[in-house]
Amino acid sequence: xxxxxxxxxxxxxxxxxxxxxxxxxxxxxGIPTFRAKDGLWSKFKPEELANIQAFxxxxxxxxxxxxxxxxxxxxxxxxxxHHALAQWEQQHDNFTLITQNVDGLHARAGSQNIVELxxxxxxxxxxxxxxxxxxxxxxxxGTVPLCTCGGMLRPDVVWFGEMLPPEALNAAxxxxxxxxxxxxxxxxxxxxxxxxxxxxAKSSGAFLFEINLEPTPLTPYADAFLEGPSGEILPKLxxxxxxxxxx
Ligand code: BJW
Ligand code: ZN
Numbered sequence: 001x002x003x004x005x006x007x008x009x010x011x012x013x014x015x016x017x018x019x020x021x022x023x024x025x026x027x028x029x030g031i032p033t034f035r036a037k038d039g040l041w042s043k044f045k046p047e048e049l050a051n052i053q054a055f056x057x058x059x060x061x062x063x064x065x066x067x068x069x070x071x072x073x074x075x076x077x078x079x080x081x082h083h084a085l086a087q088w089e090q091q092h093d094n095f096t097l098i099t100q101n102v103d104g105l106h107a108r109a110g111s112q113n114i115v116e117l118x119x120x121x122x123x124x125x126x127x128x129x130x131x132x133x134x135x136x137x138x139x140x141x142g143t144v145p146l147c148t149c150g151g152m153l154r155p156d157v158v159w160f161g162e163m164l165p166p167e168a169l170n171a172a173x174x175x176x177x178x179x180x181x182x183x184x185x186x187x188x189x190x191x192x193x194x195x196x197x198x199x200x201a202k203s204s205g206a207f208l209f210e211i212n213l214e215p216t217p218l219t220p221y222a223d224a225f226l227e228g229p230s231g232e233i234l235p236k237l238x239x240x241x242x243x244x245x246x247x
Contacts, residue, residue, distance in 0.1 A: 024186020
């Protein structure tokens, strides 16, 4: 893999490593991304599904969509990109993995220090009592699942217009501020506040890598744009980091 001398120097000197991942890292596991031509939102518009008003209007439709995605996610396996990040964390102390993904594949690949910004699709939350439960506990048979308190359950994810979990957001901001290298991987960098993390890292002095199949609004700010599938690029970048660290 070609890396400029400044990029190799950044890898060599890296102390605090921050990573932000998006749907693209799970694409090679067979999980559709959101905004691609054949993506999740080519048929359904986010405003019809990914906000509380849409849910209150038609909870059954929203649940069908989440159930469809849960089925894909529970059948999927982490790919080489997830595994490379898990191995990288094992080899370095100050490593924070921030993800916008709700699929839980980073944890299944063995990553430990994971900041989930947009929740987790494999959990439910009660609209009435706030209780959070794992999906095994719910029997979804085409109806809207209910909590033991009688309240409606929703997927424990963050919809548009909702606050991100404050602890996760604080951890993400502080990882971005403290990073000396930061990687934005497989995200269209359109959804805030997640999309501001690479910019915060860069303006705090980090060397910014971006890994994506195509340029994004972040690309002009990236110090190194590594074009290609994250399942191929991340293992190579990890090898390069290991090589630089032995110098
Ligand atoms: C590959 C690849 C391969 C493919 N290898 N790459 C500032 C400015 C403007 C607007 C706002 C702002 N601040 C807040 C807002 C409003 C809003 C927002 O950002 N809107 C913009 C879209 C206009 N944000 C919010 O509402 C957030 N809340 C908030 O800010 O609260 C405070 C507040 C409250 C009230 C009022 C105002 C403020 C919440 C955002 C929640 C996002 N939720 C979703 C759904 C989660 C649940 C679910 O899964 O159903 O999260 S939306 C969806 O987008 C999902 C994703 O996590 C997120 C990001 O998508 P991602 O991961 O980037 O996927 P894609 O598909 O877009 O891109 C995939 C990329 O991968 C592509 O680039 C491909 O090329 C690439 N790729 N294969 C490498 N193999
Ligand atoms: Zn309840």
